[in-house]
Amino acid sequence: MSQTEKALITKKATREAFGDEIVQLGKENKNIFVIDIDIGKSCKTGEFIKQLPKQHVNVGIAEQNGAGLAAGLATTGKIPFVSTYAVFGSLRMAEQIRQEVCYPNLNVKIACSHGGLTPGNDGGSHQAIEDMGVLRSFPNMTVIMGSDYHSTRKLIRQAANTYGPMYLRFTRDAVPVIYDENEEFIIGKAKKVKTGKDIAIIANGDTVYLALEAVKTLEDQGISATLFDMHTVKPLDREAVVECLNIGNIVTIEDHNILNGLGSAVCEVAAEEGRGRVKRIGVQDRFGESAPYEKLLEINGITIENIIKTAKEMLS
Structure with a gap:
């Protein structure tokens, strides 16, 4: 861009x-x-x-x-x-x-x-x-x-x-701003942003835009991705996660510690289902520091480039 x-x-x-x-x-x-x-x-x-x-x-x-x-x-x-x-x-x-x-x-x-x-x-x-x-x-x-x-x-x-x-x-x-003002949302029900068959991406909050841009690039490179906006971390939309597990590979993205956040919640469903692979992108179990917001995201790998790289590595 x-x-x-x-x-x-x-x-x-x-x-x-x-x-x-x-x-x-x-x-x-x-x-x-x-x-x-x-x-x-x-x-x-x-x-x-x-x-x-x-x-x-x-x-x-x-x-x-x-x-x-x-x-x-x-x-x-x-x-x-x-x-x-x-x-x-x-x-x-x-x-x-x-x-x-x-x-x-x-x-x-x-x-x-x-x-x-x-x-x-x-x-x-x-x-x-x-x-x-x-x-x-x-x-x-x-x-x-x-x-x-x-x-x-x-x-x-x-x-x-x-x-x-x-x-x-x-x-x-x-x-x-991602959505139109007339878009509807339901607490506990993930919003499907994109539908694809090769890999699934689940994001929430300020990382959804990054995920959306990554999905567009992946599509340009011949990789079809499903993207869910998991705005409700609890209760988690289990059906949406199972749909992603049916695809097989999942990348989660969050502006939160990768421990006990969105990625962990998705991993819990994957473990209970006994299938699928999950890679978590988020804050790498470290405290932040004084720096511009975008720089802090970069330090933790919460970037469009890393989402694309992680998705490709999973598919390879």
Whole structure:
């Protein structure tokens, strides 16, 4: 792809999708609340605060209190969205999410920006590379990451209208817009982006665009690939994974540690089915560092070139 072509790609951070959609949801349903952890500007809840102040609470820099408050609100019929950074929403609040949200199965949504390596120059302390893996191990929890602005808005809306604890992960950096605004998404049902017969690729979040570009190149080289956008890591769409296992070779791609994330979830299905081969592309079990987002992806092999190389190696 030329620099000119890259410049023409529309990009929007998926945290922007949260900021836009939560305002619409809050206007439609007065039971929807936003619980901020003092970083509303970064998490894009500013417009919600401005337009719906009676449905907003800022607990300050007190993530655990935010989770507890959300749990309490949920017992009264409210639908609270706790908004913070992914590294804090999944780790700092982990015990409260487990004990006070998942254990009693309350209708709390943990809506987190700055997922994966997208915090870039903020460094390893702010890059959540293990969040989805941690929270997918909690019973009753649903784990979701939309791949672009439009898919994220649709998934947020569906999450608001579906009962249960949910973790929604967003990007800090702008990512390419892949889907039309009229495209529909179902929590727990993977979106098939491409159909092919030679190899299967399963990606989620900000890596779906990279996978799509890799698939286009592979097609130009005579290799036919199926591509799934696995926006819901839990519950995983087992039928989609089995369809990929029928092809035989699978490459998974994620902006997350390759341990206990999307790749591990796919491997669990492959092991239980007793067939197929899986290669995982993702963060290589290492902390991030201060660098541009694209450079951090490159360091971990989360690139179009490596997806193509890995697919070819599997087929050879």
